[in-house]
Amino acid sequence: MRQDDPHYEPERIARELDWNLLRTFVVLAESHSVTDAASQLRLKQPSVSTALKRLEDRVGRKLINRSPGYYALTEAGRLLYREAVEINGSVLRLSTLMREMTDDVRGHVRIAVASHVVSPLINQALTGFHRDHPKASLKIEVLSSSKAIAEVAAKRASFAICLVGDHNPNLEYRRMFREYFGLFCGPPHPLFGRKDLTSADLEGHSSVSFETDRLQDVLKPITVMRAQAALGQKITGVSSHLEEVRRMIVSGLGVGPLPIHVAERDVQDGQLWQVPPYEDLPPIDVYLVWSEGATKNRAEQILLDRLIAAIDETPIEQRSYR
Incomplete structure (x- = not known):
């Protein structure tokens, strides 16, 4: 297919692409089959298959190769998934951000942490944050370090505290x-x-x-x-x-x-x-990891700033536990 084909016109894709199709595709990409995705979306399998076909028609590319016992994203599918995950995270945050436009800080902070990270810096930051903003809420979810970082990259977690192997250029890192x-x-x-x-x-x-x-x-x-x-x-x-x-x-x-x-x-x-x-x-080393490009609610930004300030103000010798 030629690249000047109308299928590839950016304005046409932006005009015709249905957000719900992208949301469905994110679940499809993270599933093992259409049946699995349909179960997660609480839809019937034909509806999910139809949504995938519509999305493939919109973008002009096959996105998932399927056959008995085989289910894998195509190269175009992997590219679309990387973009759709970020879009998904941004859209999901919109209603929360609008709801939190009040004088009080009422936002929700979701922190992804590696198992049993222990540091007074974390405890002190949480103590001060709750004292100053008692109407804000927290969820601390224990994940493997790789999954914690993936949650931040997908904008599903406010930030992570975990071990770090390879650095994602789209994320920020600070040794905690x-x-x-x-x-x-x-x-x-x-x-x-x-x-x-x-x-x-x-x-x-x-x-x-x-x-x-x-x-x-x-x-x-x-x-x-x-x-x-x-x-x-x-x-x-x-x-x-x-x-x-x-x-x-x-x-x-x-x-x-x-x-x-x-x-x-x-x-x-x-x-x-x-x-x-x-x-x-x-x-x-255990790191604080966040996405500078992710739109944060007030509570997320305040707690993140507290943690960064605690790191900057505390010499590494006092943050090393022997």
Whole structure:
């Protein structure tokens, strides 16, 4: 099809494209089948198939390749999805923004956080925000770091506090704090309570860890630490949530990594025991991530500004938890 075909005229697409078709396509792109998308949209399957056909006619491109056992976006579908996600996020925020045009700050803030991020900066910012704006509301949702960042990119989350691998050029990043990871075992483990341990004592023991504990991922320093500790190759359990990794360690499934400052209380309570290495522990940075291009309600902007100010005013030494 020629690029000067009327199908590609921007004014025609802008005039004829139905927003509801884009909304349906976002759900289709994030689903595994038309049936799955229809269930999420609470529509009948033929209605969703018809909406997809209408959208493909509007843009002049096939968007999803479908056949028995196969369902995947085309190149044009992937391009449209990237744009539609942002449009979707912006439209969904319009009614909220208009509703919040009052003297009081009444907005809703949705924060996507990685599992068990612990820092006084966060707590102090929330305390001050609620004191000054008691009519504003919060939702804190625990997600894997990659999903937290995806929620910010899609404008479904106000901002995220999480680990960061590759930087998305469309997002802003500010290091919030640095934590150091050590290796721990629980009461059922044969190494628990031993004070004379060396790295050689860990050799061959099974381990538990995080799903991103791989050489190519953000927790690469932890992968290296586990390897240097000569732990066995067998990983008996993984999770993307720190609380579940902790649960497996406490339950004796294996030796596993946790942030030193997060595990401190459990060590005092006799639920965890730190094992070698004790020196040169790997640092992991936790970031505040937001989209400068996303339109924010007053509550979102105020809380984001508080967090950025707290970071700027606190030296990194005081934001590093050993």
